[in-house]
Amino acid sequence: MTATGPAAERLLHFVLPGEVDDPAAPSGGNTYDRRVCRELPAAGWQVRPYAVPGSGPRPGPEARGELARCLAALPDGALVLLDGLVACGVPEVIAPEAGRLRMAVLVHLPLADETGLAPAAARELAARERRTLHAVGAVVATSRWAARRLVAQHGLAADRVHVAAPGADPAPLAPGTDGATRLLCVAAVTPRKGQHRLVEALAAVPDLPWTCECVGAAREDTPYMSQLASKVTEFGLDGRVRFAGPRAGAELEAHYAAADLLVLTSYAETYGMVVTEALARGIPVLATAVGGVPEAVGSAPDGSLPGLLVPSGDPAALTGALRGWLGDPELRQRLKISARGRRAMLEGWEMTAHNLATALERLRHEAVRPRPVQPEPVQPEPVRHEPGTAG
Template sequence: MSAIAFAIPGDIDLPTGGYGYDRRLLKEWREAGIPARHLALPGAFPFPTADDVALTERILASAGPEETLLVDGLAFGAFPEALAARFGGRIVALVHHPLALETGLDAATAWRLRDSETLALRHARAVVVTSPPTKEVLSAEFGVPPDKIAVALPGTDPAPRTEPRLGAGPARLLAVGSIVPRKGYDVLLAALAQIADRGWLLTIAGSPDYAPATAAALRDAIRDAGFAERIKLAGAVDQDRLSALYASADIFVMPSLYEGYGMVLTEALARGLPIVCTRSGAAADALPDAAALKVTPGDAMALAKGLARLIDAPSERRARADAAWAGAATLPCWRDTARTVAEACLGGGPRMD
């Protein structure tokens, strides 16, 4: 097979880390002359109707025999086994993180997704993951042979440094990510309530549309805590607005309960921001300890202490900002990411040299 048909459910232009990864692969392949195209699958995944499954089968069947079917895990993990088996010899699965590990699922739904993803992965010719921990999970819990899995860490673009602002005034905190249970914004709010006497302002940039009940509960909790003037929910933002938010921040915070990788952490590192985050993904593990204070996911007290420490000590913020800027030089580039995925799909086919 000498070309890639990249099957992705929903709107690829949505501002999420997973879609951002997918968009960037297509861009890098296009620029490198790798034959690749986008196949748009129904947006109902990972909870498709029978009609969605039938339409997905027709879309995949439309791909030419020379095309490897690279299927985003948001869809592939919810494929009925018969669908995965029909195209199994041609499918490479891209798993950002297993569907069953999404926070907030009821037990029955989580088990159903675990079962469907386990069965579907048996039929994939190869699997690409975005971090070594996800490879370990798929091998240990989903029965995927390790030699069948390629790791393609997300790349990071060079970015201008955010100059440390050490003068008077509240510390400007920034969190980035959709408002869903897994992102742990309720834990962040509980942490900030413990340090309400400190000078801080928080902006959360992320869509409220994926989990409306979670977003509504967060808005209510912000109001009830008396933080309406201190916490801004910016919603989904475009790249220019996001860049401006990074440029105006003093501290980056990520309270996630679980991440397959955590691309926003390397984006913050690339701008030289000091970081307070949970140990919830491969990006957190990869951050230099000198740049980031790392706490246990779900521990509001530890998160509060980490934030208070940097708010209270501008000199430490400066030192950690310097360490972040130095660490940014070691980040992988997107061309390397795209090369790894292309090689998993095409084997000895076209290269990105």
């Protein structure tokens, strides 16, 4: 059925990172973007996606040029949602178009929150992000924590920052392995995800039975991957800690089905989609209490916590939580009951689309400044000569 009337005007131009559909580079942000493209039409929106190659916090000249051409081709007043990975680092591209386009930026992770940045680089990225977010009409954050952080960090007006948290798909209960010993970490292998902290904590409980599968994009040639492989060998954990690489579809489902506990030892997370993916299967969670992770973990209807949250900078607490999970059957049972209770409360992606659509609808009615009309060049009149005069 073809939409007519006001609904037909709800056209969203969604500018995405170039690798959004790359199976070798799965991420929560890419998953979120793809699901929004799928779910918004049910909320009455047409979505036209544009993937910009070479996107990132510091895009090269070709990527900046491609983004500039993409925006310049859109008509005055068009409604545009830009992934923060595309937009936040290039205010010089975004600001000139912000007056005539209705623009919103979707921030998955503030640029300066990436682990390992030098202080000067972090300050530069934060400044560029601030200029971008102040230029556009609306900002969308993926958790209440992230929205508060963006308001405080960049001095944004709170009513311009909207929250559209990721949804969770219904899933069957995970049978697990033996109820205790199969640990699962689902995260790209990067310093921000902190897998080295997990390996070090596991090395402190070698006397207990466990195995740990680390699922996520992992490049063998990176210094971080080499560091992790060395630690695993140094601690004698070969065969107990396995890096399985990226998995999706049925393969990822099989990892979740075998898991007894999800572990996530990140330094920074705006939400932590893998947390709710695990809870949707009734799998308890052990995670560092960073960013929006406590929000994602939430609580069961009885107020109990469906997992264990530990301070980010406390290795002893992480080791203690692992030892508690592996060694205390009553604790495991309480957490499993709580995880199943939390499972029934999770919101789906249709709520994500609803919350995002609400923010977009508000932006759709804001005034814009059309592109100035360039006057037609004035053609000089031909010179007329009087008879008998010199030419």
